[in-house]
Every structure is written in C-alpha cells, then in structure tokens.
Amino acid sequence: MTLTACIQQKPVTIGFVASLTGSTSELGVNGRNGLMMAVEEINDAGGINGRTVEVVVKDDQNDPETGLAVDQELYEDGVSFIIGHMTSNMAALSIPFVNSKDMLMINPTMSATTLFNQDDHLIGVVSPNSDQAAVIKASMVKNGGEKKVAVIYESQNLAYTGTVKDGIAREIVPLGGQIIYEEAFLSGSNPNYLDITQRVSNTNPDSIVILASSFDAAMFCQQFYKLKNQTPVYLAAWSMNNDLLLQGGGAVEGVTITSLIDLDSRIPTYTAFREKYLSKYGAEPTFAAVYTYEAAMILFDAMAEANSNDPETIKNTIIKKSTYQGLQSDIIIDGYGDASRTIYEYVVKDGQFKKAE
C-alpha cells in the first residue's frame, strides 16, 4: 500500500516539442493548447492512476538541429515520452534519436508518407500524406483539372510537402495527368511570392497546388488574386486554419483545401471540446489542437492501462488496443503504430470554410 502510494504521488512527466516561435509557430502553439487541455482534463480526473501529469514544453523552432537538441534535453531530464514534433521535417533527426534511446514519441501531425510502415518508436495519429494526395486528386478530377498541375511547395518542410507532391503525382499519372511545373520556396525568408505566382501562371496549369503554411498559402493566393488568375487552387491540410482566411481575405475565395478534421462535426465529444477550447483560447480549435489532444489522450490511456512507465510496454499497449475513440471519429492504429483517418475536403466560400459537396 505504502509503495503504491509513493508511486502514485510521483508525477508523470512528458515532453512536448513543436515549433512555438517564428512564422510556423501557429501549428505548434495550437498543438500546445490542445495538449494543455488534455493534461488539464486528465489531472482534473485524478491523473494517471493517481499520478498527476506534468508537461515540459520545448521549442524546436522548426529547425531539425534544434529539434534534436531539445529531444536530447528531454532525454537527459529523464523524460521517456514525447508528444511532437508537429512538422514532418523534424523526423529525419528526431526519430533515429528516439529509437536509439528507446523513448516513445506520439506524433500528432507529422504525416510524411516516409514515416509510415516503419517499425520504430513513433506512434502517429495522423493519416499519411498519400491519403491527402488522393483527396486532392479526387477534387481535381471533380473539377476536371487533373491533367496539368503546377505545384508550389515549401522547402524547409520538404518531408511533408514533398510527400504530398509525390503522392499527387502518383495519383494523377495513371489518369494521364502530370505536374507540369513545380517551384519551391523557403518560408520566413520573405520569398518573392509575386514572381513565383507569375511563373506559375505563365505555365497555364489546370490546377495549382500550394503546399505551404496558411500564411504562405494566403500570400500566394493574394498574388494570384492580384494577377486575376482564376485557376483552381488546392491547398493541403497544413494550410488549414483561420489564419488562411484572415490573411487571404477575398483572395482565398473558392480555394479547395483538405482538412484533417470535420469543422462541422456535431459529435458531442467534439462540440464539448470545441466550446471549452473557444472559451479558453478565444479561437476555434485547429486540427493541430485536435490531433495533439488526441495523441496525448491515447498516451494517457495506454499508460493508465499498462500502469507502466516503460516506453516499449506503452507502445505495445497502444498497438494492441488499436482502436481509440477520437474527438470526431475512431482512430485506428496499425501494427506499425500508424493511423488512418478520414480526410475532409473544404472550400472557402464567403470568407468561411465550407465542406465540399
């Protein structure tokens, strides 16, 4: 009894790592907000088997080297569980480190297809980018624009943007389509949005795909708007947040965007979460907030069930259970610790996201 009481009193410390500063911090800040709600909820409910949860928050500054350094810091502080990172470009250095140290990383939003089907120390709650690519392809087909596709993609997060781009290419090739133009840019370096859009416009594509953060995507849209280019624009889930609407204004009207969450969901668990989030942060929860919340809940659930601190045991427990109730739908986790989720398609209409018909 005394022993259990002792263990119960010692808090569970987990790490959270994401980009919290700079131009890509929107994803990380929203993810942190979602995580904090999960932690607040579990602690209000008495913690994990009586142990409260504490979070150590680290900023990877969207830089793989910094990401590795903060992972190392967490490891040295005795933290075995990390929720993060949020952008796929962090995976290249982080995942080998986590594997080598037998830590466990629960990944909310890294969806680079290359991360999937690997026997590693990574559990994901997000679908692979190939799924997004399939949805984007389907939209193009619907609009009859799958033949000549131009792609603008962010190069720092190439792990993400590259796999989406490659996925789209893979999807359209069988239909006789192809990527006729592609151009990379580096976020945060004051890219010359106007020149890029002009080059893209000059290729006369059927469809334009922009794989970038919401701000960058909005900026490109602004340029197309200024050029009065009416070519359908397709955005990936990375751009899917309110900032797109704020920054884009009228320029993003009619843009098609994949969404990892159902913004119109009436599932009670989600509406409750949404209300709470709104009141706490004064903003709509983004997919980053939802997925990070879910990632944390899956970790807490497994820790409670296994009543263990061992990353390997927790990983196996998560894989063994396989089906988790997400905020909006079930999350199925396969033997590699990879998830498969429904991808939604939205269109910006009247300054709002509207689910595509």
Next chain:
Amino acid sequence: MRRIKKLRDFILINNMLSIIIPLILVGLLVTPLIYNYLVKDMQEKNTMIAATIAQRMADFIDESFQVLYQINHLLEDGTLTDGVAIESYMNAILENSDSIEGFEILDADGMVKVNAPQNANILGANRSSQPFFAEVRATRRPFVSSSFISQQTGQPTITIAIPQAEGVLVAYLNLEEISMLSLNHIKTFGDAVTVAITDGNGVFISNKDINKVYQREIEANYQSIHPEVEIEDQIHTFTYEGKTAMVSHADVDNADWHVFVYESYDSIYAALRPFLGIMLLFTCLLVLFSRIIARLVFKDINHSFGELNQQTKEIAAGDYHPINTDNRFDEFNRLTENFNGMVASVKERDEALKVLAYYDSQTRLPNAAYLAESLNQLILDNREKIAVICFDIHNFKRINDTFGPSFGDKILEMMGTRLLALKCSHGFVARINGSNFIRVLTDLENPENAVAEIERLRSVFNRAMTFNENNVYLRFHVGIALYPDDARDVEELLQYANTAADMAKQRGRAQYAFFENTMKQNLLRNMMLENSLRSALDNNEFFLHYQPQIDVKNKKIRGFEALIRWDHPQLGMVSPLDFIHIAESTGLIVPIGAWVLETACRQIITINHKMGTDIMISVNVSPVQLSHEHFPEMVEDTLKRCGLEPELLELEITENLFIHSFEEAIKIFDRLKQIGIRMSLDDFGTGYSSLAYLKNLPIDTLKIDQAFTRDLLTKKSNENLMESIIMMAHTLHMDVIVEGVEELEQLDCLKTYQCDHVQGYYFSRPIGESQLEKLLNELNKD
C-alpha cells in the same frame, strides 16, 4: 505525590509566564492584523502599480493612434497626395519609432493601396477578412487587434487601425517593444514586483519571460483573475513556479488589454519579520526585566525566610525563644506571631513536663531524676566538696500499716512542706523513693558542715507530725557520702550514702554515719556473696548444723534447732548473719529456706528411726519466707514427702514479722497451726517484745534471747525479769526455751524459775549431722 518546588523557581517561572503568555496572546492577535494590513497594503500598492502601467499602456496606444490620426489628417487635407509622398512620410515615421513596424492604407474593399515599408507581395493584397479592416469598416471606430506572430518579422505583433476615407489606416506594432516598455516601467517599483500584460484572451503581450510572449502563452489563471463579473477588493492568490504570489490587475482602457502585477508573499513575510523580531526582542527584554524584579522581590522574601529558618532551627534545637524577625511582609509577621504562640505553649508544656519529670508530686520536692541530673551537673561544674546526705524515715512502713496509707502520704506531704520551708541553700533536698530523702550539700568546707546540716534537718524531723489527732514522732537514720573523697560519680555517691545510712540504722536509732572504706569493702563482700549465693544451692555449698534443746528437768534432748552454714569456695565459712539478709533481699531465701526445711526434716526422721526417739526439729523461718503466699502448702508438702509427724516440727519466727502487719501474721500463724506444727517466737526480748500481742498469737514456744541469759547472774533485776517472762509464758500456755546457757549456774537459776528448756554451749555447740548420734547417746544414756 506533589512535586516539591523551590519557591524561588516558582516565583521566577510564574513571573516569566505572566509576561510571556500575554505577549504571545498579543502577538497571536496582532500578527494576523498586521498580516492582513500588509496584504491589503500590498494589494492596494500593486493595484496602483497595475493601474499606472495600464495608464502607461493606454498612453502608448493613444500615442500610436495619434500617429495614425496625424497621417489621416495629412491625407485628408491633401498634404500627402501621391503614393510616393505618403510612403516616404510613413517611412520617416517608422525610422523614428521603436514600436511601429509598418503601415497599410486599405481601400474600401480591403485592398492594400499603400504600404510601408514597401512590399510588392502585400501591395494590392486583400485584407477584407482581417478584423482590423472588417471591424473598422463596420464601426468606423479605432481598433486594437489581439496579438499574432508577424510573418514579416516573426515577432509578436498587434495592429491598430482607424477609418481613413472609405478605407482603413493600419499600423503594425511590435509587442516586444511594448513588453520592454512595461518591464522598464515596473523596474521603478523594485525587484519584488513583476508585471505582465495580456490581451483579451489572456495571451501574454508582455512578460518578463519574453518566450511567453513569443509562444503566445496564456496567463494560467487569467479566467480566475479576470472573471466576467468582478468582485470588489478580491485578493487573488496563485502559485507560480512553486511560489505563492498575489496578483493585482488593471485594465487598459483603450484596448482589451489587462495588466497584471505579481508579488510573492515572501515580501509580506519579509515585512513581518522585523515586527516579529522586535516583538521577540521586547519579550526577551521584558523577561530579563521581570527576572531582575523577581530576584529583588525574592531577595526580601528570602531574607525573611532565612531569618525564620534560622530561628526555627534554634528552636528545634531546644532553644525556645520567641522569634524576632525584621521583615516587610505582614504574612511573615503573622506566621512568626503564630509560631511564637506555639513556642510559648511548647515552653509551657515543657515546664509542666519538667515538673512532672523532675518533681515528686507528693512532697513537691525534686525527685530521683532531678537528683541524678543536678548532682551530675554539680559534679561537672563544682570543684568544691559535696556532701550527699541520705536520710530515711525509720519504720515508715510500719507507720503506714498502723495509721493507714493516707496518713503516710500526709506525713510525706508535711515533710515536703517543712523541708521546702527550710529553704536549703547550697544544694537541694530530693525525695528518692518511699521514705528516702537526699540532701545534697555543696560548697562543703569540712565534714562538720554536713553534721551541722544534719542537725538543722533534725529540727524538722523532731517536731511531731499531727494528722487526724494522731501524733507521730519520726526517727531517721542518716548516711553521708562525700564528693570527691568517697566517690566521684552520682551512682556511687548515692549508693555509699545509702550504705552509710544502713550502717547508721544498724548502729542504732537517730544516728548518722559517714561512709567509710570498710563499708565499701563490706559492700563489695556483700556483692560477691549475692553473686555466689545464686549458685550456692546448686553447688551444695550449704549444710546444716544442729544445736540440741535440753529439757531442764530430765536433761534429755527435746529437739534440735537446725542452723544453716555456708562453705563458700573462696571465702570459706560464711556466717548466716552475713548472707541471710542478702538472701532475704534477693528473694533467694525462699528456695534456701525450703532446702533447709526438707534437709532438717529428713535428718530428724533418720535419727528418730535409728534411735527410736521422738525428737523435734526446729527450723528458722524468715519473714520474707513466711509472707510468700505458698509457704504453708510448701510446709505441708515437705512433711508429707518426708513422712514427719507435724507435731515434731517447730518453726521459729522472729518478732520482725509483726513489724509489717500483725493481722497478716496472725492469718499465716493460724494457717500453719492447722497443719499441726508448732510455732516458736525466736529472739524474744531483742525486738519490740510487746507482751500485748503475745496473748493473741497461737505461739507454742517462747525463745528468750541469749542477751537475757548473759546478764542473768549479774543483776538481781535481770533474774526477776527472766522469772516474770517465764511466768507470763506459762500463763499463756507457752513452753519456754532459754538460749545462750553456757554455765551450770545459769542452768540452776533457770531451773528455779521453772524454765522448760535450755539451749547453749553448756550442753553443746551446734554440731554436724555425723555427730548427732553420738550426742544423743551421751545425753540420753542417763
């Protein structure tokens, strides 16, 4: 059991407690008051700081707005018309401003018409969805946005906007600068307080930790501190990084911003500490002060106690003096008064006890205990000679018996009165016991002084004692022992004086005797005799001699008188005169007498058997023996055991028997006569020789003392006396035996007077048993 405490400790501790406890109570009461005061003070102060900073922020925003209004004014009055002029004016402002990072002029559709610094990407962009456009367009009022991360600078930023013509004029403000502004401002309030500013969602706009601004962290307790409905004067206390802090806040009027001022409670404790320190110091000083006062107070009390203690100690040691203490306390005075009362009553009781212990109640003279102590003291103190004069009333017991014990008591009382009236100086008179008195005479120059004193005492004794019309003249025998000539200690002095008195008694009436050394030897001899007398019977040291009693008419033996002899192993033959009185005084006479009786009876039976005679045996009996309650039974038993006819036994008693109690003597005589034995009165003529009582006694034989026989032939009157006695005896039907007949003339004379029997050397001195047969044969052959 109650623990015994020291009064000093008790006073000190109680004194201390009486100071410490109220102080602690005051401390307990005052500390929370002070604490509450400090908390309230801190809250007021910090709320003021928050309000000051909030005002500062409002001023800052106002100033920023003023910039926008100024630009707007220039645009409207046509000072700035073309884009280049506007841009250069704006750039000039940007260069001079720390906080403003950019301007945008939007047209009625939200299109960026002009921007500074110039950015082709932004120029012409659609801002219609931005709140700074949508809200200003809708309300035509100035607008302040919430914070966001600028994509140009990557830093936290807000926008402010005002209506401009149909469109909107927007400025971008760097939050880092704002944060620095508020942090600089808070520095003037010291290290104890920190400040933070949040926007309307609780997201930090300013924080000491700038990362919180960059990461758009939310003030953890924003919703509690800044609830929808504010409660007046509520003190917000929360824990930040393990420290409890008070949070005060104020709102920035012209923006939905909130200023929070934090101060750890440590500063309250730090403020309380000096107060508690002073309190503690004060307590210590008071305790010290109280100790000094208590010591001074106790010094007085201790003095009184010490006095009392010392004096009671003296009293306990026997010095019964009243306590005389000089002190300031009424309680002590009452205590000493009571104590003195007690001492007085103890003293009184002591005196009474002393009287009881040292004085004889009958005579009111000092008693034996007094004598022993005083004489001892005199010996210790006095270098002069002391005479111890012992005087004893002669035959006091007889007076008692004759006139009754109350008469005796009365006589003693009168003696006491007379002796006290004598006012003996140089010593005192004490009554030792019974009729025995001691005069201690000090400062004796020579023994004649003692004789003179005796004469003085005699004047007391020689006057008749009269009580109930009975007149009695007392006679005394007096003995004197001298200190230091005769003895040097009390016991010996008393013993020797007594011995001398006894000697005087033996010598004759109303005589005195000084103690002599021979008496001492006599005393020693008597002591030795007394010691060896106890074992003499067991050691068969006694034996009997027999003296024949001869019938005057036919010269035949009537009987023998058994006479005890003692063959002492060291002293040789001891005379009965020397040891019988010792045997009497020690009570040994009883077993010795019994032995004599039995031995004599057995002897006479043996002789009578052998010789075929009926010779009688006479045995002397001491008055002590006779007064022994089982004496008659003993005689009876002895006769039976030996088988002697009672009429052959004659017990000889002396007149002394009657001195004590005549009535008692008659009873014993009657009892003995019942056995059938004969009774004989021995030594007639030496004692009282009262003829009066002779007729009342059942006496068979009268033995006339040899003193009469000795003088018989010298004077005619003696002959007549002898004849008269014999005649009287015969008249009373008594046989007569005359003792001490040593000559034929005496025998012849006695024969003339019809004397029945004689005893004496003329016929035979006392002889041993072995010679009995021979004597019988000689005397009876005729």
